[in-house]
Amino acid sequence: MQIYKGHILFTKTPDKFDIIERGYIVVENGKIREVCATLPEALRTAEVVDFGDKLIIPAMNDLHVHAPQYRNMGMAMDMELLPWLDNYTFPEEAKYADVDYADKMYRRFVKHLWKVGTMRTVAFGTVHKTSTIRLMELFEQAGMGAMVGKVNMNRNCPDALCETVPDAVAADEELINTWNDPEGLVHTILTPRFVPSCTPEMLTEIGRLAHKYNMPVQSHLSENKGEIAWVKELEPASTCYGDAYRRYGLFGQTPTLMAHCCYTAGEELELMKKNRVFVVHCPLSNCDLGSGMAPIRTFLQNDIPVALGSDISGGHHLSMFQVMVYAVEISKLHYAQSDKQMAFLTLPEVFYLATKSGGSFFGKVGSFEPGYDFDALVIDDAELNHDDYTLAQRLERFIYIGDDRQIAHRYVRGNEVLEPTW
Amino acid sequence: MQIYKGHILFTKTPDKFDIIERGYIVVENGKIREVCATLPEALRTAEVVDFGDKLIIPAMNDLHVHAPQYRNMGMAMDMELLPWLDNYTFPEEAKYADVDYADKMYRRFVKHLWKVGTMRTVAFGTVHKTSTIRLMELFEQAGMGAMVGKVNMNRNCPDALCETVPDAVAADEELINTWNDPEGLVHTILTPRFVPSCTPEMLTEIGRLAHKYNMPVQSHLSENKGEIAWVKELEPASTCYGDAYRRYGLFGQTPTLMAHCCYTAGEELELMKKNRVFVVHCPLSNCDLGSGMAPIRTFLQNDIPVALGSDISGGHHLSMFQVMVYAVEISKLHYAQSDKQMAFLTLPEVFYLATKSGGSFFGKVGSFEPGYDFDALVIDDAELNHDDYTLAQRLERFIYIGDDRQIAHRYVRGNEVLEPTW
Numbered sequence: 001m002q003i004y005k006g007h008i009l010f011t012k013t014p015d016k017f018d019i020i021e022r023g024y025i026v027v028e029n030g031k032i033r034e035v036c037a038t039l040p041e042a043l044r045t046a047e048v049v050d051f052g053d054k055l056i057i058p059a060m061n062d063l064h065v066h067a068p069q070y071r072n073m074g075m076a077m078d079m080e081l082l083p084w085l086d087n088y089t090f091p092e093e094a095k096y097a098d099v100d101y102a103d104k105m106y107r108r109f110v111k112h113l114w115k116v117g118t119m120r121t122v123a124f125g126t127v128h129k130t131s132t133i134r135l136m137e138l139f140e141q142a143g144m145g146a147m148v149g150k151v152n153m154n155r156n157c158p159d160a161l162c163e164t165v166p167d168a169v170a171a172d173e174e175l176i177n178t179w180n181d182p183e184g185l186v187h188t189i190l191t192p193r194f195v196p197s198c199t200p201e202m203l204t205e206i207g208r209l210a211h212k213y214n215m216p217v218q219s220h221l222s223e224n225k226g227e228i229a230w231v232k233e234l235e236p237a238s239t240c241y242g243d244a245y246r247r248y249g250l251f252g253q254t255p256t257l258m259a260h261c262c263y264t265a266g267e268e269l270e271l272m273k274k275n276r277v278f279v280v281h282c283p284l285s286n287c288d289l290g291s292g293m294a295p296i297r298t299f300l301q302n303d304i305p306v307a308l309g310s311d312i313s314g315g316h317h318l319s320m321f322q323v324m325v326y327a328v329e330i331s332k333l334h335y336a337q338s339d340k341q342m343a344f345l346t347l348p349e350v351f352y353l354a355t356k357s358g359g360s361f362f363g364k365v366g367s368f369e370p371g372y373d374f375d376a377l378v379i380d381d382a383e384l385n386h387d388d389y390t391l392a393q394r395l396e397r398f399i400y401i402g403d404d405r406q407i408a409h410r411y412v413r414g415n416e417v418l419e420p421t422w
Numbered sequence: 423m424q425i426y427k428g429h430i431l432f433t434k435t436p437d438k439f440d441i442i443e444r445g446y447i448v449v450e451n452g453k454i455r456e457v458c459a460t461l462p463e464a465l466r467t468a469e470v471v472d473f474g475d476k477l478i479i480p481a482m483n484d485l486h487v488h489a490p491q492y493r494n495m496g497m498a499m500d501m502e503l504l505p506w507l508d509n510y511t512f513p514e515e516a517k518y519a520d521v522d523y524a525d526k527m528y529r530r531f532v533k534h535l536w537k538v539g540t541m542r543t544v545a546f547g548t549v550h551k552t553s554t555i556r557l558m559e560l561f562e563q564a565g566m567g568a569m570v571g572k573v574n575m576n577r578n579c580p581d582a583l584c585e586t587v588p589d590a591v592a593a594d595e596e597l598i599n600t601w602n603d604p605e606g607l608v609h610t611i612l613t614p615r616f617v618p619s620c621t622p623e624m625l626t627e628i629g630r631l632a633h634k635y636n637m638p639v640q641s642h643l644s645e646n647k648g649e650i651a652w653v654k655e656l657e658p659a660s661t662c663y664g665d666a667y668r669r670y671g672l673f674g675q676t677p678t679l680m681a682h683c684c685y686t687a688g689e690e691l692e693l694m695k696k697n698r699v700f701v702v703h704c705p706l707s708n709c710d711l712g713s714g715m716a717p718i719r720t721f722l723q724n725d726i727p728v729a730l731g732s733d734i735s736g737g738h739h740l741s742m743f744q745v746m747v748y749a750v751e752i753s754k755l756h757y758a759q760s761d762k763q764m765a766f767l768t769l770p771e772v773f774y775l776a777t778k779s780g781g782s783f784f785g786k787v788g789s790f791e792p793g794y795d796f797d798a799l800v801i802d803d804a805e806l807n808h809d810d811y812t813l814a815q816r817l818e819r820f821i822y823i824g825d826d827r828q829i830a831h832r833y834v835r836g837n838e839v840l841e842p843t844w
Contacts, residue, residue: 071809074822077750078768080757108808225761290754290766316747316822325738328499332712333755335502339647344712346500386530387493400496400738403825 002027002414003043006051006378007391008035010058010368014300014352018368019391024048025056027374030414035368051378054408055395058366059119059375060320061358064218064259064280064309066124067135067148068093068102070109072313080290081224081314089313093126093151094160102131103138107422110138114419115404116319117377119412120145120362122218122257122280122309124191127151127161129171136179140186143417145362145375149191149218150175154202157193165201169209176213185412189257194220195231195244207249216255216361218280219245222268223260224291242268242277252277255361259309260285261299262292269302278305278361281353283326284315293330297342300349307358308350321399324350347396378409424449424836425465428473428800430457431817432480432790436722436774440790441813446470447478449796452836457790473800476830477817480788481541481797482742483780486640486681486702486731488546489557489570490515490524492531494735502712503646503736511735515548515573516582524553525560529844532560536841537826538741539799541834542567542784544640544679544702544731546613549573549583551593558601562608565839567784567797571613571640572597576624579615591627598635607834611679616642617653617666629671638677638783640702641667644690645682646713664690664699674699677783681731682707683721684714691724700727700783703775705748706737715752719764722771729780730772743821746772769818800831 004027008020026033026043039046069089076088096102113121121139125132125148132150139146152168153161163171175188192198192206210217222228222241231241238244242264245251251258252275259280264272272279279299286292299306308323309315317323324347331345359366365373381398384406389397398406410417426449430442448455448465461468491511498510518524535543543561547554547570554572561568574590575583585593597610614620614628632639644650644663653663660666664686667673673680674697681702686694694701701721708714721728730745731737739745746769753767781788787795803820806828811819820828832839 074806074819075811075815077818077822080754225758284751287751287754290757292758293755329706329709332502332709333715335712336647336714384496386527389497393497396499397496400499 001046003039003046003048004051004056005048006054006056008056008368009391009395011348011352011356012367012369014349016348017351017392017395021391025368025374027414030373032368032370032372032374034370053382055379055381055391055398057377057379057395058355058359058368059377059410059412060117060354061120061307061362061366062113062118062310062318062320063122063257063278063307063358063361064282064311065121065318066312067106067109068096068126069313070105070112073318074316075313077288077316082226084289090158090161094158096126096128096131097160099130099134102128102134106135106138107420110142110144111420111422112318114142114144114410114417117404117407117410118318118320119375119410119417120359120365122147122189122361123149124218125150127153127163129174132175136186136188140184142420143185143412143415145185145412147187147189147216149189151191151193152202152206153193153197155199156196165205168202169205172206172209176209176215190215190217192219192250195241196227196234203248203250210254211249214254216257217250218257218259219250221245221258221261222263224289225263228263240266240268242271246271246275251275257307257361259311260291260294262286262294265295269298269304272304273302276305278307280307280309281327282309282311282315283330284317284323285311286330287326288316289314293334295334296327296331296345297334305357305360306353307361308354319403320354321402324354325400327353347399374411374414376411377407379406380408381406423468425461425468425470426473426478427470428476428478429813430478430790431813433770433774433778434789434791436771439770439773439814439817443813447790447796449836452796454790454792454794454796456792475804477801477803477813477820479799479801479817480777480781480790481799481832481834482539482776483542483729483784483788484535484540484732484740484742485544485679485700485729485780485783486704486733487543487740488734489528489531490518490548491735492527492534495740496738497735499710499738504648506711512580512583516580518548518550518553519582521552521556524550524556528557528560529842532564532566533842533844534740536564536566536832536839539826539829539832540740540742541797541832541839542781542787544569544611544783545571546640547572549575549585551596554597558608558610564842565607565834565837567607567834569609569611569638571611573613573615574624574628575615575619577621578618587623587627590624591631594628594631598631598637612637612639614641614672617663618649618656625670625672632676633671636676638679639672640679640681641672643667643680643683644685646711647685650685662688662690664693668693668697673697679729679783681733682713682716684708684716687717691720691726694726695724698727700729702729702731703749704731704733704737705752706739706745707733708752709748710738711736715756717756718749718753718767719756727779727782728775729783730776741825742776743824746776747822749775769821796833796836798833799829801828802830803828
């Protein structure tokens with residue numbers, strides 16, 4: 001058992017921060033036993049790790065990120081989605097056929113996630129099985145949680161990234177059968193890149209695997225107007241982009257993440273609601289690639305689950321704190337453009353999306369409630385604190401103007417995660 | 423004479439970066455004599471400061487920032503303009519009646535500008551003369567360039583921030599007459615807060631001072647729909663918000679900065695064009711306060727001068743590199759919403775706005791051309807450079823994903839500016 005003391009802030013619900021000044025978190029076997037303002041009698045003599053004036057918050061969960069695009073982060077921001085894929089993304093991903101290159105770059109990627117406090121990640125790898133396994137091994141070595149997908153793609157992509165359907169199925173089944181420890185922190189996730197990259201045969205087979213193994217699925221949806229028009233051409237029998245995934249069993253039949261959803265409305269929205277498909281909102285990417293502004297308030301009003309993603313290198317920052325800020329800001333532009341009809345997202349709301357809502361995809365992750373994994377960050381914001389601020393203001397200031405320099409400790413399932421030594 | 427060697431990047435024009443790999447900048451009396459790929463024969467034996475593989479770029483110019491809102495930076499981001507002024511901004515500004523408080527906070531503010539590489543600033547102070555002078559003295563001590571305005575306001579504000587017109591005129595004249603060294607780095611600028619804060623009598627008198635002393639002017643324009651409606655009520659004789667300033671001689675009759683201009687169009691736009699009024703684009707603030715998206719491409723197409731501003735604490739970041747990124751991003755949302763009719767801003771364009779365009783308000787500042795002040799930053803981006811990148815890509819990556827940790831040296835008029843020792 002460990003007991004941690006500090007200023008505790010988390011979001012049990014999206015409407016407000018739960019705040020305990022100088023409170024205690026009691027952790028047993030990696031899980032939270034209780035969170036309290038005063039220790040119960042029986043624990044009064046137990047050893048306490050006292051973080052003093054520091055903040056203790058849930059660790060960050062990034063539900064959409066392209067690990068092999070790490071080299072391109074903060075670059076090529078003068079394009080939009082489809083030419084950006086052809087000119088920057090696909091050539092870089094092709095390099096991951098070389099597992100040594102993958103190893104070198106993935107080490108940097110995982111270390112950078114560590115640095116910014118993201119302790120659970122749902123990542124796209126590349127089409128290459130061996131490199132994708134390398135990424136999973138690195139997450140495991142680092143002690144960080146992840147779901148990693150070997151990307152499936154077999155059309156509209158360079159030869160170097162094209163696979164056959166039988167190869168795809170064999171590779172995915174191998175990953176499913178080897179990364180299946182229910183107690184493990186790292187698992188695989190089925191990852192058809194997006195409809196334009198996968199033939200109907202490919203989508204059919206991936207859907208079959210999802211059903212057979214009850215495997216989660218991630219992909220992209222309605223990011224960009226050009227992409228949507230293209231899907232309409234490619235899948236004329238589908239009533240909307242989301243319906244194309246549904247027809248293949250890839251739209252909520254098993255737990256499903258769909259990144260972006262900038263233009264999701266009408267039938268697609270109803271389908272997401274009915275099937276409990278997660279929207280992964282990636283506001284930096286949506287700005288950086290000129291995709292558009294996703295109607296997150298509408299999704300929340302419809303009780304559609306929403307998480308946040310950095311989506312590098314479509315987005316330019318790995319920090320989920322930056323992603324939260326952009327999520328609020330984009331919602332404020334919606335607010336202005338709707339003549340205040342569409343309420344903007346509040347800070348507790350976006351914090352909830354990056355912690356408890358995103359974390360729910362991993363199990364009981366992202367909150368400080370009994371039974372939850374103790375995934376936490378300890379924030380030393382002393383240098384940002386030159387005056388009297390409330391605890392909520394201190395957290396807001398850290399999110400808006402802080403960076404990795406203020407993250408003092410990181411925990412996953414009760415274990416402190418130190419900087420990877422590679 | 424000093425000679426600096428390194429990778430030189432700047433924007434003579436907004437359409438592209440001028441790049442000299444391992445080039446030289448020859449500086450004489452604080453001004454650039456020449457920039458060259460090879461030193462001329464006569465200088466071959468001169469001493470050279472060699473920055474090796476580092477980048478040398480023009481220093482940043484922030485054309486709109488509220489110094490006394492420093493405490494609130496990254497806070498209170500759950501409001502829009504008018505309630506935010508009443509609940510957070512005015513109470514904080516009232517504290518600056520106490521010059522000791524002002525001194526304490528302004529030291530932090532100036533040091534933070536130094537940290538993020540902003541070497542020339544146009545700042546709002548408060549209504550208080552003595553505190554405003556303190557800010558000017560601190561800029562001067564730091565060796566950084568600034569135009570600082572004592573704010574004028576006499577209506578629709580708390581009593582503590584309300585002044586009489588004669589007091590305002592006397593204070594402004596004192597500042598004009600004491601901070602008038604043409605060789606100095608710090609000057610004053612007339613600063614009527616905005617139309618709602620100034621009676622017609624106040625605006626008349628400030629306009630008179632502008633004319634009498636040929637003084638520059640800064641204020642706010644068309645930031646928010648509620649504000650615009652309010653100005654219409656307050657100034658029924660004006661044909662638009664900008665016309666209200668024009669009628670009092672405060673709209674380009676002398677050099678004029680107008681922050682925001684989110685909703686400027688039609689007659690107001692024509693007036694800005696005719697009178698060469700600067701738009702100061704503050705994209706972070708426009709997002710953070712839910713104001714809207716300023717049509718910067720339209721201003722540029724109309725040959726209206728544009729600069730960039732951080733506008734803390736409406737905006738949450740002092741770094742002009744962050745402001746550049748947001749300027750590109752907001753323009754990309756415009757691009758998406760206009761169905762690609764409105765071309766987005768490129769990185770060289772926003773770099774030009776933050777350097778040569780904004781710098782032009784101070785004289786020959788913001789470019790590496792002969793006769794320009796040598797205002798520069800030396801960027802050590804080694805830790806961001808884990809692979810082969812071009813110089814343009816290195817600069818883009820520093821702007822997007824770097825921070826103050828990569829700024830190795832700062833220069834103003836040829837002098838290295840060290841961290842303020844306070």
